[in-house]
Amino acid sequence: MKISALRYHEHGNPSDVLRLDNLELANPGPGEALVALRAAVLHPSDLGLVGGTYGNLRTLPAVAGREGVGEVLAVGPGVKRLALGDRVRLPEEIVLADACLADADSLEKAPADLPLDQAAMAFLNPPTAYRLLQDFGELQPGDWIIQNAANSAVGQCVIGLAKHRGLHTINLARDVAKWTDPLKAMGADAVLADGDDFFKVVDEITGGQKASLGLNSVGGDSVIKMIRSMAESGVVVTFGGMVGDKVRFPTRNLIFDDIVLRGFWMDRWSRQADASARGFMQHAVNDLIRQGVFNMSVSEHFALKDGIAAFEAAQSGGRDGKVIVTGDFSL
Numbered sequence: 338m339k340i341s342a343l344r345y346h347e348h349g350n351p352s353d354v355l356r357l358d359n360l361e362l363a364n365p366g367p368g369e370a371l372v373a374l375r376a377a378v379l380h381p382s383d384l385g386l387v388g389g390t391y392g393n394l395r396t397l398p399a400v401a402g403r404e405g406v407g408e409v410l411a412v413g414p415g416v417k418r419l420a421l422g423d424r425v426r427l428p429e430e431i432v433l434a435d436a437c438l439a440d441a442d443s444l445e446k447a448p449a450d451l452p453l454d455q456a457a458m459a460f461l462n463p464p465t466a467y468r469l470l471q472d473f474g475e476l477q478p479g480d481w482i483i484q485n486a487a488n489s490a491v492g493q494c495v496i497g498l499a500k501h502r503g504l505h506t507i508n509l510a511r512d513v514a515k516w517t518d519p520l521k522a523m524g525a526d527a528v529l530a531d532g533d534d535f536f537k538v539v540d541e542i543t544g545g546q547k548a549s550l551g552l553n554s555v556g557g558d559s560v561i562k563m564i565r566s567m568a569e570s571g572v573v574v575t576f577g578g579m580v581g582d583k584v585r586f587p588t589r590n591l592i593f594d595d596i597v598l599r600g601f602w603m604d605r606w607s608r609q610a611d612a613s614a615r616g617f618m619q620h621a622v623n624d625l626i627r628q629g630v631f632n633m634s635v636s637e638h639f640a641l642k643d644g645i646a647a648f649e650a651a652q653s654g655g656r657d658g659k660v661i662v663t664g665d666f667s668l
């Protein structure tokens with residue numbers, strides 16, 4: 338059968354290096370399943386993979402995309418655990434293609450009752466938020482978290498989960514006028530402009546308590562001011578670098594306040610965790626999506642044939658939420 342796949346043959350700017358290639362796909366062989374793309378989400382890391390700056394680069398040519406869900410359209414001889422119509426997570430290395438062949442035993446089932454967009458985004462950002470609140474000290478109800486890029490998908494999940502657990506959040510955004518009401522509706526306690534000297538009002542907001550946990554995915558001045566907002570022995574976790582510079586820190590806060598700087602990478606956690614820990618977490622995450630605790634906003638949908646435009650939209654700042662790429666391939 339003929340399919341299209343959004344691929345890059347060299348690293349570079351997505352508009353320059355991405356192209357829709359026509360490929361031939363065989364029928365599923367023994368133990369294989371044919372899975373059609375239904376919805377995929379674009380992340381900053383997708384841009385890093387195409388651009389050649391991400392942690393784990395792929396062998397070229399590579400299919401773009403990292404995260405999405407598909408529908409099982411056919412199974413090969415001997416496949417028992419999947420049925421036609423099942424929703425599954427797409428293999429991470431073959432997301433933005435009409436369809437792919439995969440080893441049926443390695444495909445992860447995805448719950449059919451979750452809204453399609455949220456199901457497509459369930460495997461990377463919500464687990465990241467989950468781990469960020471789980472693995473960096475014992476947070477107690479009433480504790481404060483401060484985070485930048487608070488309107489990002491991870492940021493929105495942090496807000497929802499923190500509220501759910503009785504934790505308070507101070508949220509930094511570039512466009513504070515646009516995001517104050519939506520983030521407060523999700524459970525944010527305070528929303529402040531990242532460009533301002535927000536550390537000056539943290540005492541007032543927290544009643545002198547300051548933040549126990551800082552979540553930095555921006556870098557630059559933002560994380561320096563974040564470190565100045567921390568309680569004694571508070572932990573600042575860097576898990577992204579949207580500004581693209583080195584993390585710098587104010588020396589006096591390290592010395593006098595014993596602030597701890599940590600890092601986090603979901604891929605590394607997933608590689609090191611065993612199957613039961615990964616399964617337990619994904620089950621918990623799916624339940625939190627079901628309850629609406631995780632509910633990430635979406636800005637635009639693009640069909641796979643418009644995948645390059647989707648990448649251009651994902652590259653632009655000031656989005657209303659995530660860019661989703663959809664597929665409608667059938668046999």
Ligand SMILES: NC(=O)c1ccc[n+]([C@@H]2O[C@H](COP(=O)([O-])OP(=O)(O)OC[C@H]3O[C@@H](n4cnc5c(N)ncnc54)[C@H](OP(=O)(O)O)[C@@H]3O)[C@@H](O)[C@H]2O)c1
Pocket residue numbers: 379380381382461462465486487488489490491492510511512554555576577578579580601602603604653654655656658659
């Ligand atoms: N370490 C890990 O395992 C891991 C896992 C998942 C995500 N991440 C990281 O977490 C961050 C958020 O990811 P996401 O998928 O949730 O993002 P997203 O929903 O695509 O949103 C991107 C966010 O980055 C902000 N941003 C973009 N350029 C910026 C700049 N130059 N300065 C300051 N802010 C900027 C955007 O602000 P505007 O809305 O104002 O443009 C927006 O808040 C990214 O850095 C990503 O790489 C890391």
